Amino acid sequence: MRFDTVPKPPAVAARPRDDRGYPVPAITPWEDGRPQFALTDYERSAACARERLCSVCNTLMPRGPVWRVVGGTEAVAIGEALAAGRPYRNMAPTTEGPGHRACMLYASMVCPYLARSNARRRVTAVQGDTPDGLTAHVVRGAARGDAGAVVGFAEYEFGITPTKVLFRFLDPVEWLPHDDADEQLPNLRAELDRIAQR
Ligand SMILES: [Zn+2]
Numbered sequence: 001m002r003f004d005t006v007p008k009p010p011a012v013a014a015r016p017r018d019d020r021g022y023p024v025p026a027i028t029p030w031e032d033g034r035p036q037f038a039l040t041d042y043e044r045s046a047a048c049a050r051e052r053l054c055s056v057c058n059t060l061m062p063r064g065p066v067w068r069v070v071g072g073t074e075a076v077a078i079g080e081a082l083a084a085g086r087p088y089r090n091m092a093p094t095t096e097g098p099g100h101r102a103c104m105l106y107a108s109m110v111c112p113y114l115a116r117s118n119a120r121r122r123v124t125a126v127q128g129d130t131p132d133g134l135t136a137h138v139v140r141g142a143a144r145g146d147a148g149a150v151v152g153f154a155e156y157e158f159g160i161t162p163t164k165v166l167f168r169f170l171d172p173v174e175w176l177p178h179d180d181a182d183e184q185l186p187n188l189r190a191e192l193d194r195i196a197q198r
Contacts, residue, residue: 009102011057026058049158055097066098093166
């Protein structure tokens with residue numbers, strides 16, 4: 001799907017745009033009037049962590065689960081843990097902050113940097129034992145470099161060091177895998193309907 005045909009959550013529609021019309025996430029730094037999508041701004045990221053702001057739209061995340069987009073390898077690991085009934089704890093901290101469910105569904109479909117990180121991870125994602133049914137399609141998608149999942153976590157922790165802001169995500173409570181991010185469209189539409197009815 002073209003990015004400008006993906007429906008936007010209201011708070012995302014209110015974000016500034018780049019020259020092509022891409023909404024600029026809250027944690028993206030600007031240099032000379034241009035958003036640097038591949039980078040994460042330290043101060044903006046620290047503010048999101050401290051104030052429980054969504055890393056995409058910069059508005060408050062209510063108490064309860066938070067969401068993020070995970071790439072191929074991590075998506076497979078989480079899916080396998082959930083299928084086996086094992087607790088999953090992402091022991092490796094990440095600089096990618098949490099967000100609203102709608103914002104992360106949207107980001108999974110339009111953010112080329114998430115797609116790129118999936119591509120980097122794909123080699124290890126297809127190694128190992130034959131996956132179970134739950135994760136098999138994620139592994140197939142990972143082989144093409146476009147698989148991932150939008151995952152809800154019960155809680156997150158953060159640490160602010162002098163140079164970076166690191167997040168750790170605890171206890172997955174929702175698991176929305178995709179072979180191709182366009183498959184998230186029905187989930188995004190349903191979530192936007194739900195928001196509109198509040
Ligand atoms: Zn948001």
